[in-house]
Amino acid sequence: MTPDYYAQLQWLLPAPPDFREQVQAALAASDDGAALRSLAQHGMNEAQLYQLGRAFCRARDGGRSWSGLWPLRLAVLSNGTVEHLSAALVATALRYGLDVRLHAVSYEQAYRAALGDDEGLRAFAPELVLLAFDYRALELGPGLGSAADEARTVAGCCAYLQAMCDGVRRHYGALCLVQTVALPPGAGFGSADRRIAGTPLRVLEAVNAQIAAAADAVLDVAALVACVGSGWWFDAAQYQRSKVPFALPLVPLYADHAGRVLGALQGKSRRVLVLDLDNTLWGGVVGDDGVHGIVIGNGSAVGEAHLALQRKALALRQRGVLLAVSSKNDDAQARRPFRELAAMLLKEDAFVAFRANWSDKAANLVAMAQELSLGLDSFVFFDDNPAERALVRRFLPEVAVPELPSDVSGYALVLDAAGYFESTALSEEDLRRADLYRNRAAIAELAPHDLDGYLRGLAMRLEVAPVQDSNRSRVVQLINKSNQFNLTTRRYSTAEVEAAEQDADQLCLALRLTDRLDDHGIISVLMCQRSGTALAVTLWVMSCRVIGRGVERAALQVLVDQARALGCSELRGQFLPSPRNQMVAQHYAKLGFTLALQADDGASDWVLPLAGWQPDAQPAIVLEGGSPAKLYSGADAP
Amino acid sequence: MTTPDAILARLQPLFQDILDIPDLNLTAAMTAADVDEWDSLNHIRLISAIEQQFKVQLSSAEVEALACVGDMAALVSAKLG
Numbered sequence: 065m066t067p068d069y070y071a072q073l074q075w076l077l078p079a080p081p082d083f084r085e086q087v088q089a090a091l092a093a094s095d096d097g098a099a100l101r102s103l104a105q106h107g108m109n110e111a112q113l114y115q116l117g118r119a120f121c122r123a124r125d126g127g128r129s130w131s132g133l134w135p136l137r138l139a140v141l142s143n144g145t146v147e148h149l150s151a152a153l154v155a156t157a158l159r160y161g162l163d164v165r166l167h168a169v170s171y172e173q174a175y176r177a178a179l180g181d182d183e184g185l186r187a188f189a190p191e192l193v194l195l196a197f198d199y200r201a202l203e204l205g206p207g208l209g210s211a212a213d214e215a216r217t218v219a220g221c222c223a224y225l226q227a228m229c230d231g232v233r234r235h236y237g238a239l240c241l242v243q244t245v246a247l248p249p250g251a252g253f254g255s256a257d258r259r260i261a262g263t264p265l266r267v268l269e270a271v272n273a274q275i276a277a278a279a280d281a282v283l284d285v286a287a288l289v290a291c292v293g294s295g296w297w298f299d300a301a302q303y304q305r306s307k308v309p310f311a312l313p314l315v316p317l318y319a320d321h322a323g324r325v326l327g328a329l330q331g332k333s334r335r336v337l338v339l340d341l342d343n344t345l346w347g348g349v350v351g352d353d354g355v356h357g358i359v360i361g362n363g364s365a366v367g368e369a370h371l372a373l374q375r376k377a378l379a380l381r382q383r384g385v386l387l388a389v390s391s392k393n394d395d396a397q398a399r400r401p402f403r404e405l406a407a408m409l410l411k412e413d414a415f416v417a418f419r420a421n422w423s424d425k426a427a428n429l430v431a432m433a434q435e436l437s438l439g440l441d442s443f444v445f446f447d448d449n450p451a452e453r454a455l456v457r458r459f460l461p462e463v464a465v466p467e468l469p470s471d472v473s474g475y476a477l478v479l480d481a482a483g484y485f486e487s488t489a490l491s492e493e494d495l496r497r498a499d500l501y502r503n504r505a506a507i508a509e510l511a512p513h514d515l516d517g518y519l520r521g522l523a524m525r526l527e528v529a530p531v532q533d534s535n536r537s538r539v540v541q542l543i544n545k546s547n548q549f550n551l552t553t554r555r556y557s558t559a560e561v562e563a564a565e566q567d568a569d570q571l572c573l574a575l576r577l578t579d580r581l582d583d584h585g586i587i588s589v590l591m592c593q594r595s596g597t598a599l600a601v602t603l604w605v606m607s608c609r610v611i612g613r614g615v616e617r618a619a620l621q622v623l624v625d626q627a628r629a630l631g632c633s634e635l636r637g638q639f640l641p642s643p644r645n646q647m648v649a650q651h652y653a654k655l656g657f658t659l660a661l662q663a664d665d666g667a668s669d670w671v672l673p674l675a676g677w678q679p680d681a682q683p684a685i686v687l688e689g690g691s692p693a694k695l696y697s698g699a700d701a702p
Numbered sequence: 703m704t705t706p707d708a709i710l711a712r713l714q715p716l717f718q719d720i721l722d723i724p725d726l727n728l729t730a731a732m733t734a735a736d737v738d739e740w741d742s743l744n745h746i747r748l749i750s751a752i753e754q755q756f757k758v759q760l761s762s763a764e765v766e767a768l769a770c771v772g773d774m775a776a777l778v779s780a781k782l783g
Contacts, residue, residue: 084724111719111751118722148743301762305746312750 065469065477067292071317075466075482076107077457083108087116091123097130097163102461104158110315117151120158124165133163134330134580139190139238140166141174141228143201144309149319156319160327161441171307175201178228180235192329193232194283194322195225195242198309199268202245207262214262218270225275233280241325242279244272246289248298283325285318292317324486331583334464334484335438337380338429340447341391341398341420345377345410346370347472351393355400361407365473372476374409381414384585385485386436388417390428390445395420416534425452426459436534437527444484448472519613519684522579526618528689531565531572531589538586539574546605547644551637551651554603569594570602571626575619577610577685584610588619592626598671599627600636604651618685620655624677634673641666704782706730709775713752717771720744720751730772752778 068074080086086103093099100120108116140146140153146168157164167188169177177185178195202221207213229240247268257263268286276282289297292314299311310318327333342349347359347366359367360374381387387410391398398420402412412418417435419428425447433440441462447453453465466478479485531539540558547553556564564570575588587610591603601623606615627635637652639645652670653659656677661669714728721739734740740748749765752758752774758781768774 110747111722114747115719115722145743148747301765302746302750304762305749305765306742308743308746312747313754 065474065481067296069469069474070292070481071296071314072109073107073316073320074469075478076105077467079106079108079112083112084115087119091119091128095128095130096132097158097161098132098461100130100158101133101161104155105461105464108155108316110152110312113152113155113316113319115151116158117153117155120154121151124163130163132161133158134161134332135163135165136326136330137165137189137191138167138326139169139177139185139188139193139236140196141169141178141193142196142198142309143171143174144196144198144303145307146170146196146309148308148312149196149315152315152319153322156316156323157326159320160323160330161332162323162326162330164326175224175228179231186236190236190238192326193236193238193240195228195232195240195279196283196309197225197228197243197245198285199245199248199251199264200309202271204251204264204267205262207267209260209262211261214266214270217262217267218274221267221271222274222278225271226278229275229279239280239329241281241283241329242275243283244276244286246286246294246297249294281325281329283322285321288317288321321483324483328486329582330580331578332441333486334385334444335442336386336388336416336432336436336444337377337479337485338388338390338417338432338443338445339377340449340452341389341393341401343448343472344370344446344475345374345389346401346408350401351397355397355404358401358405360401360405367407369472369475371407371409372473376476376479378409378414380479380485383485386416387414388432389415389419390425390432390447391420392422392425393420424455426456429456429460429463437529444479444482446479448475522613522684524577524579524613524685526615526622526685526687527576527578528622528687529574529576531561531574535574535576535586536561539572539589542586542589542605542607543603546607547642548608548647549606549611550642550645551604551648552602552640553642553645554640556603564591571599573622573626575615575622577613577615588615590619590623592623594630594632597631597633598636599623599630599632599634601638604637614684616651616655617680618683618687621679621683621687624674624679627674633675634671636660637670637672639668639670704779706772706775706779709756709778709782710771712755713771713775713778716751716755717748720747728771730770730775732771733769756782758782 090099090103104116136157140149147170150166150168154164154166167185167190169182169185173182176182178193202224204217204221207217225242229242232238232240245268247265251264253263257265272286297310297314302308302311339345347370348357350358360370361367362371377387389398399412401408402410417432419432421428429440429443429445433443439462440460444464444466445453445456446466448468456463457465464484466482468475468478529535536558540556540561543556561572565572571590571592573590574586575590577584577587588606589603590601593600593602623635637657639649639652641649657670657672659668660671710728710730714726717728718724718726721737721744723737723739726737734745749760753760756778758778760777764777768777
């Protein structure tokens with residue numbers, strides 16, 4: 065891909081010629097913000113971002129608000145000029161469903177502001193602060209030649225950035241988003257720099273690694289610059305004229321990368337990649353060319369290009385992105401390459417939905433969204449056919465639909481360039497998410513007296529769903545790997561879970577937690593057995609990552625609702641001790657259950673009568689999901 | 703058409719876009735002092751947009767020597783030769 069591909073965001077549809085009129089039309093449209101978000105899906109240049117950003121801010125200052133846009137108060141602190149980014153960031157944030165209020169602080173004042181010395185910033189009360197500092201803020205020398213000097217230089221740079229991170233959290237109670245520092249051209253001497261201690265190249269790599277680990281979230285500008293080239297990024301003339309930190313034509317790209325991270329922090333990342341088959345996952349049309357006539361695999365450039373796309377899709381799947389197929393084909397024909405061609409990297413079991421039929425693709429996407437219980441704004445639709453793309457854009461504007469390059473060799477790169485799956489929300493193994501969570505826990509500790517307020521501010525939602533195809537693998541994983549928050553340490557195979565789902569007297573529930581910062585995915589599983597007028601909890605596991613948020617109390621509410629819907633008069637709980645679950649020994653006592661039986665081996669039985677049981681007056685977690693009766697899959701549900 | 707007058711005509715929509723003033727009527731004698739939105743930062747945005755649109759490079763010395771819109775049109779015209 066050429067640098068222009070990235071700089072002009074060519075995976076997006078170009079902005080319409082009557083852009084200015086469309087801005088006015090979108091602002092005049094309904095109050096949900098859908099028209100604005102839809103317009104912002106276009107690839108806007110710097111001037112267009114400026115126009116949209118300013119028009120949006122004017123309308124907002126005039127009293128308009130948009131129910132479908134998520135508000136975010138963002139401060140940007142930079143050692144260079146940053147005011148010109150404001151409108152671009154606000155406009156780009158619309159692409160990610162965010163209504164950003166932005167406060168910019170430039171030059172020397174930025175450092176002082178981060179350390180608490182800025183009444184204007186305090187009054188603004190940012191929720192998130194982007195530390196947009198570049199190499200010019202850091203003392204990269206001296207220290208050439210010795211490892212000890214290099215370590216001192218790195219420590220000095222990190223201390224400078226860390227002080228700002230700490231200051232932002234302490235003085236403004238905001239999350240800290242730090243951008244990595246790119247190496248400018250001309251900062252090095254030659255190829256030996258990587259071998260010589262203390263060179264700017266080595267110092268910056270060490271600094272980036274450390275600040276990436278210490279910040280609440282990272283905007284990896286160093287990687288972005290590596291992609292488009294530092295020779296273009298750093299425009300000496302523009303910097304010298306007005307302290308603009310990087311070339312103005314790259315403002316749209318920078319803003320889009322920032323927007324992705326802002327979106328990901330608010331749980332707005334996409335989660336599902338829907339792929340076309342013919343001329344997308346393979347070359348040719350399987351219905352016309354036959355299963356052995358299609359082009360896939362090594363041996364031809366076209367076959368390798370389609371294979372590269374399959375490899376990319378598999379890599380996304382490993383990061384937690386769901387894959388699906390939407391193809392205009394006979395189902396049996398469409399499945400044959402997956403079953404019969406060894407060259408196919410993707411197999412049928414890689415997909416959570418497989419829709420090969422002759423219905424229109426918008427209808428198929430709607431059906432998939434219902435099947436997976438996900439919003440259409442979680443979907444990316446990847447199809448080589450411009451007509452299909454246009455149809456989906458027209459009828460389902462929430463779906464992200466990338467333009468594809470004319471040459472199939474670029475297909476695999478589109479998904480990286482577009483960044484739809486930034487900080488993939490469904491990837492339970494994603495280490496960066498774990499770091500993010502740990503940092504948030506640290507923030508909560510900073511304000512121990514207002515933990516309730518902090519939890520309320522997270523706007524947590526607990527989504528209750530029956531265990532089913534779409535969530536079963538995660539449920540089985542959670543059942544079998546949870547050791548600490550696990551009341552009974554009963555392990556189940558996939559087949560056993562399926563059997564329990566079918567059992568009319570058993571309930572199997574998966575709880576998904578989301579908040580304004582993140583989608584934590586399925587974090588708790590409940591299994592219950594009905595016997596007479598009692599509903600007994602046979603399995604209760606929860607991910608340790610969400611301990612301390614009151615999820616247990618919300619889960620109890622779920623259980624009470626279920627039991628009452630089934631006509632039960634009491635809940636029963638059981639604790640079976642294991643070498644690792646002592647943390648939940650008093651779980652039922654804390655929830656108000658009464659001890660019914662204490663066995664010699666440490667096991668205990670608990671009971672909670674439902675008559676007169678009252679929910680929390682002001683729960684910090686909002687429950688979502690169908691009515692209890694609807695969740696209950698048993699044959700004789702009331 | 704690369705005469706200064708022709709360049710001036712092409713600069714008008716560019717100025718309208720960059721300064722976000724749809725009805726701006728650009729004249730050769732116009733200077734930054736005549737337009738509120740034409741501040742130092744927008745001046746750099748204008749220069750960058752001109753460089754992109756006309757595919758020319760303007761040196762810092764040339765940029766500093768510009769006094770009015772007519773100078774800009776003449777400079778671009780000379781660059782395009």
